[in-house]
Amino acid sequence: MGHAYRAVGWNRQKKIYDRTLGLGLIAYLVLFVVVGLLRWPEHSEETLALRALGTGALLLLHVILSIGPLARLDHRWLPLLYNRRHLGVLMFCLALVHGVFATVYYHSLTDGNPVVDPLISVLSANQRSDSLAHFPFEIFGVVALAILFLMAATSHDFWLANLTAPVWKALHMLVYVAYASVVLHVALGTLQGETSPVLSGLVGVGVVWVLGLHLVVGWRERGLDRPTTGSPSAEGYLDVAAVDELKDGQAKIVTLSGDRVAVFRNGDEVSVVSNACQHQNGPLGEGRIIDGLIVCPWHGYQYQPRCGRSPEPFTEKIPTFRAQVRAGRVWVHPTPLPAGTDVEPARIGAEA
Amino acid sequence: MIGPLRARHRWMTTALAVVVPILYVLILSSRLEEHDEGHGSVAPVNASVVEGEFAGRAWRADGRLVFLPDRDPSLPDVLLYWSAVGPVGEDLPANAHLLGALDGDAPRSLAGPPAAGGHLIVYSLGHARVVGTGPAPEEAD
Ligand code: HEM
Ligand code: FES
Numbered sequence: 001m002g003h004a005y006r007a008v009g010w011n012r013q014k015k016i017y018d019r020t021l022g023l024g025l026i027a028y029l030v031l032f033v034v035v036g037l038l039r040w041p042e043h044s045e046e047t048l049a050l051r052a053l054g055t056g057a058l059l060l061l062h063v064i065l066s067i068g069p070l071a072r073l074d075h076r077w078l079p080l081l082y083n084r085r086h087l088g089v090l091m092f093c094l095a096l097v098h099g100v101f102a103t104v105y106y107h108s109l110t111d112g113n114p115v116v117d118p119l120i121s122v123l124s125a126n127q128r129s130d131s132l133a134h135f136p137f138e139i140f141g142v143v144a145l146a147i148l149f150l151m152a153a154t155s156h157d158f159w160l161a162n163l164t165a166p167v168w169k170a171l172h173m174l175v176y177v178a179y180a181s182v183v184l185h186v187a188l189g190t191l192q193g194e195t196s197p198v199l200s201g202l203v204g205v206g207v208v209w210v211l212g213l214h215l216v217v218g219w220r221e222r223g224l225d226r227p228t229t230g231s232p233s234a235e236g237y238l239d240v241a242a243v244d245e246l247k248d249g250q251a252k253i254v255t256l257s258g259d260r261v262a263v264f265r266n267g268d269e270v271s272v273v274s275n276a277c278q279h280q281n282g283p284l285g286e287g288r289i290i291d292g293l294i295v296c297p298w299h300g301y302q303y304q305p306r307c308g309r310s311p312e313p314f315t316e317k318i319p320t321f322r323a324q325v326r327a328g329r330v331w332v333h334p335t336p337l338p339a340g341t342d343v344e345p346a347r348i349g350a351e352a
Numbered sequence: 353m354i355g356p357l358r359a360r361h362r363w364m365t366t367a368l369a370v371v372v373p374i375l376y377v378l379i380l381s382s383r384l385e386e387h388d389e390g391h392g393s394v395a396p397v398n399a400s401v402v403e404g405e406f407a408g409r410a411w412r413a414d415g416r417l418v419f420l421p422d423r424d425p426s427l428p429d430v431l432l433y434w435s436a437v438g439p440v441g442e443d444l445p446a447n448a449h450l451l452g453a454l455d456g457d458a459p460r461s462l463a464g465p466p467a468a469g470g471h472l473i474v475y476s477l478g479h480a481r482v483v484g485t486g487p488a489p490e491e492a493d
Binding site for chain 2: 043047105170176179183184188204207208211212214215218219222225259260
């Protein structure tokens with residue numbers, strides 16, 4: 001069984017992005033170890049490498065979790081969203097090396113002297129669960145790593161198409177559980193011994209930043225989800241906007257039957273489609289019509305406004321809605337038509 | 353349609369925004385108590401003496417083992433082990449049991465040894481050698 005998925009190609013922009021990312025990361029790791037050796041002579045290179053990898057992964061996780069809400073607040077962040085997956089996979093690699101290294105370094109001694117089996121040791125060496133501060137912190141690292149593994153393993157568009165966007169999104173929402181686990185991992189681990197307020201302060205600021213940003217954006221978006229009210233016309237259409245509100249090539253997003261819908265104006269035509277892109281549910285209504293096609297603001301998937309289908313050879317399709325223009329207002333029937341249904345656009349100026 | 357997904361996302365982030373900061377503050381405040389406990393620790397007269405580069409005193413309290421280093425010789429990654437038999441030169445004996453990590457000259461309260469008798473071994477992971485040894489302290493009656 002073959003799934004037709006759209007390979008997002010390796011374009012020049014992505015190569016530059018990845019190169020910058022890789023170099024930045026190497027600079028961070030090297031700087032961390034060098035500064036660390038000067039600053040904390042009591043720590044070995046191994047410990048510093050472990051810390052550089054752990055903090056590097058946590059730092060990247062903060063960046064990754066900030067991109068989504070920032071892109072909703074200001075479209076200038078969208079280019080980062082375009083390649084967020086590369087950040088995610090890189091972060092997983094860092095965390096993996098950190099986890100494996102910690103397990104091997106702290107919990108097994110080589111030279112034919114296996115003190116204890118490393119994995120059993122990771123999970124049992126710290127068994128001092130008599131107080132909160134003695135909880136075995138490695139367990140939270142293992143939980144986070146397992147989730148990040150699942151996400152990295154399914155990050156390819158093949159899996160996205162196979163699992164369908166809603167299931168894939170639900171799976172990837174576990175990233176918040178992973179984030180909480182990492183915070184506990186650090187608070188119960190390193191921060192128990194490291195009493196300088198710098199590290200605990202930084203992690204605290206990170207938590208407030210990431211979760212605060214999500215709260216602000218989430219509750220702001222909730223306002224958008226208020227359903228369109230007003231009495232329906234005889235045929236069941238709802239008044240959603242004044243024609244003058246619609247800018248050419250752009251959409252107004254409204255909520256109908258509990259879901260967001262994008263009301264697009266294309267010249268003197270009005271077409272209405274579901275707001276959720278079939279790729280990763282990006283907000284189509286925040287995109288634009290370019291060359292007659294709706295372009296998703298997240299990764300650039302395209303759809304024809306009147307039928308919600310991607311242009312050949314692609315096969316994505318999204319639900320469409322019937323629309324009418326009457327007395328300078330746009331009316332939309334709230335029942336979605338099956339994905340890909342062709343609908344004659346409503347015409348501005350040719351009103352009945 | 354993705355309305356429910358979006359609602360789930362909103363509730364998940366809201367719940368975490370409440371739970372994570374509370375847990376974080378709780379964990380850090382319980383850490384501070386622990387460190388206060390250690391300050392000004394004085395070893396009891398019957399404490400075991402651990403000798404070597406990383407010397408200190410160890411005793412049992414409420415089933416746990418308290419280790420108080422004499423001073424901080426700045427060795428990298430120092431771990432405290434318990435073993436039924438003593439070290440062989442600079443190597444850890446097979447089946448040594450990890451009690452926990454030491455932290456400079458700060459007093460540490462670690463899990464007690466798994467059996468009576470035996471030895472305490474201080475091991476520097478960074479240098480991969482034993483840096484202190486002594487008898488394991490017995491549980492005070
Ligand atoms: C199998 C999973 C993991 C294990 C066994 C593990 C082990 C450890 C250990 C032993 C430390 C303490 C190092 C020290 O005190 O010097 C530590 C710290 C840390 N870990 Fe992990 N870890 C795991 C997964 C993760 C993951 C998935 C992340 C983040 C994405 C992470 C981020 C950190 C951070 C930021 C620190 C604090 C900085 C440091 O001391 O290294 N860890 N981890
Ligand atoms: S969500 Fe990826 S292109 Fe629309």
